[in-house]
Structure formats: C-alpha cells, structure tokens
Amino acid sequence: MGSDSEMIPCLDFSMFELGFDYEENEEWKKMSKKVRETLERYGCFILMDDKNKISKSLCEYMLNGMKALFDLPEEIKRKYTSVMPFSSYNSHCTTIPLFQSFGIVDAPFGDTTMEFTNLMWPQGNPIFSETLKAMSSKMLELNYLILKMILDGYGLPKQYTSDIEKLKSSSNFRLIKYKVHDEINKDCEALLPHTDKNTLTILCQNEVQGLEVLTKSNKWIQLNIPQGGFAVLIGDTLKAWSNGRLHAATHRVMMNGDKERYSFALFSLPKEEVKIEVPHELVDDKMHPLRYKSFNYGDYLDYYVSTLKENALEAFIGV
Ligand SMILES: O=C(O)CCC(=O)C(=O)O
Ligand SMILES: [Fe+2]
Numbered sequence: 410m411g412s413d414s415e416m417i418p419c420l421d422f423s424m425f426e427l428g429f430d431y432e433e434n435e436e437w438k439k440m441s442k443k444v445r446e447t448l449e450r451y452g453c454f455i456l457m458d459d460k461n462k463i464s465k466s467l468c469e470y471m472l473n474g475m476k477a478l479f480d481l482p483e484e485i486k487r488k489y490t491s492v493m494p495f496s497s498y499n500s501h502c503t504t505i506p507l508f509q510s511f512g513i514v515d516a517p518f519g520d521t522t523m524e525f526t527n528l529m530w531p532q533g534n535p536i537f538s539e540t541l542k543a544m545s546s547k548m549l550e551l552n553y554l555i556l557k558m559i560l561d562g563y564g565l566p567k568q569y570t571s572d573i574e575k576l577k578s579s580s581n582f583r584l585i586k587y588k589v590h591d592e593i594n595k596d597c598e599a600l601l602p603h604t605d606k607n608t609l610t611i612l613c614q615n616e617v618q619g620l621e622v623l624t625k626s627n628k629w630i631q632l633n634i635p636q637g638g639f640a641v642l643i644g645d646t647l648k649a650w651s652n653g654r655l656h657a658a659t660h661r662v663m664m665n666g667d668k669e670r671y672s673f674a675l676f677s678l679p680k681e682e683v684k685i686e687v688p689h690e691l692v693d694d695k696m697h698p699l700r701y702k703s704f705n706y707g708d709y710l711d712y713y714v715s716t717l718k719e720n721a722l723e724a725f726i727g728v
Pocket of ligand 1: 585605612619620660661674
C-alpha cells in the first residue's frame with residue numbers, strides 16, 4: 410500500500426465491556442494483537458463502539474457543558490490554575506491563538522470536578538460536575554482496557570498488570586476549544602505538532618474534524634473520528650516502557666471553516682514518583698536492544714517543561 414492511500418485503522422471495540430477480564434477469549438486475543446500491531450505502526454487508532462460503552466447522551470452532556478464553560482467571561486476562566494504543567498486555563502497564546510484549554514487532574518476521583526465547577530459557577534453546576542466525573546471515569550476504564558490489550562498483545566506475564574496500574578496511576582482530563590479563524594477558508598495550525606508525554610491518550614470531539622498525525626513516512630493524515638468514536642494515541646512514556654516498539658505519533662490540529670471545534674481528552678499518566686522500566690521480555694540483543702534507561706515520570710516531565718525539546722525522550726533517557 411502506497412503512503413498516499415494510508416489511513417489510520419478503525420477498530421471496533423463493541424464486543425468488549427469495561428471492567429471485564431477477557432484473558433482466555435479468542436476475540437480478545439485477536440484484538441490485542443491488532444491493537445499492538447496498529448500502535449507499533451501508526452501510534453494511534455480510531456476506536457469505534459456501536460454498543461456505546463460511553464453513551465451518546467453522556468457525550469452530548471459533555472459537549473454542551475463545555476460550550477457553556479468556554480462561553481464564561483475570560484476573567485472567570487482565568488481563575489482556574491493548576492500545579493500540573495499545561496493544565497491551568499490556557500488562552501491567547503501567541504503561537505496557537507485559536508486554542509483554549511483546561512486540565513483537571515484526577516477528575517474521576519474525590520471532589521476535583523466539583524471544586525472545578527464551583528470555581529467556574531459560584532452558584533454551582535452539579536450536573537456538569539457529575540458529567541465530568543462520569544466521562545473521565547469511563548475514559549480511564551477504557552484506557553485500562555487498551556493497556557491490558559497491549560500487555561496481552563506482547564504476551565507478557567500477568568505480573569506486569571502492576572506496571573499498567575502504575576502507568577495509569579494518575580490522569581489529566583483536558584477540555585479544549587478551538588476558535589474559528591478570522592480568515593475562514595485558510596488552513597491554520599491550531600495546535601502545534603507534538604508528541605504526548607504521558608502514557609496513553611483517549612480523545613473525543615464534536616463533529617468538527619482537525620486532528621492529524623504524522624506517519625512514519627512523514628506524511629500528515631487526518632484522523633476522521635466518527636460520532637461516538639474516539640482517537641487513541643500512544644504517549645512518550647508508553648513508548649519508553651515498550652522499549653520504543655510502540656510509536657508515539659507526532660500530531661497537530663488544523664482548523665479550517667466556520668465551526669468551532671471542541672475536544673476532550675483523558676491523558677493517563679504515572680504518578681510523579683513512579684519509576685518506568687522496560688520489561689526484560691521486550692529486550693533482546695538482535696532486533697530490540699535496550700533503547701531507554703529507567704526513569705521517573707516526574708523527572709521526565711520537569712525535563713520536558715524546562716527544555717521543551719522536540720526529542721525530549723531520546724535526549725533524556727535514550728541509551
Ligand atoms: O484536540 C485534539 O484533537 C488534540 C489535542 C492534543 O493533541 C493534546 O491536547 O495534546
Ligand atoms: Fe496531543
């Protein structure tokens with residue numbers, strides 16, 4: 410297949426439910442292999458689910474709530490700050506003027522979503538708080554399901570389940586709005602090319618497309634995410650853990666047209682103190698010599714934030 414016709418694979422997850430153990434199931438084994446191969450080749454895939462593990466109405470509540478959130482006055486939105494890098498309210502950035510975002514740390518747990526909505530709506534907004542919690546919880550469960558598939562896709566022993574627990578021991582739930590460009594029909598890079606630094610990202614959007622990934626043959630291709638579908642992307646941390654076998658695809662967002670784009674993404678990530686180490690089963694002398702030294706996630710994030718190097722992973726822990 411020539412690169413011109415390359416498309417990001419769309420995988421149908423309808424038959425798998427969240428929270429089940431499918432270890433001996435043949436469909437599960439087949440899908441685990443496919444997920445691993447796709448993520449090695451492209452670093453991402455589109456996840457479809459006609460049975461709606463994450464219901465369409467929950468997606469609608471999310472998108473309606475997000476619209477109301479971004480419509481709040483700037484001075485209210487600016488009240489939201491976070492100690493987590495790239496999580497405070499972000500707007501009016503000169504390099505990406507169309508981009509606005511909030512990041513909620515550990516949204517599925519405790520009072521974080523309630524604290525967030527109480528800050529944005531002093532009279533409270535319990536419905537949106539519950540929506541944020543329910544959606545981020547489901548997306549984190551889905552994240553875990555995919556991580557388990559990756560484990561099984563490599564045929565790794567069960568003891569490595571504790572690795573994936575650590576790899577997703579924290580999360581950041583990012584809510585994003587892309588404004589419409591003044592010159593409507595001009596292509597505009599609304600989010601600059603980057604790799605995600607975390608473990609695994611799952612993303613959903615309104616009907617406006619725009620997410621693009623760079624293939625290994627250096628070609629930008631759009632991810633057409635259907636309604637009710639999700640984009641799944643490998644981050645640097647999982648790439649390092651897999652000894653570089655899983656590809657962390659560079660991606661960006663292009664805006665064009667007269668409709669705003671809204672997206673929300675659940676970034677699973679390790680707690681800062683977690684040590685990431687390549688399983689020895691993924692290392693061999695010939696095809697897969699060790700590519701990455703073990704590292705602490707917090708140290709890697711600090712390194713990236715202070716240098717903003719494009720090749721941060723290689724520079725920081727490359728062997
Ligand atoms: O909004 C999107 O589609 C992509 C967002 C993204 O790549 C990010 O926040 O890291
Ligand atoms: Fe990203």
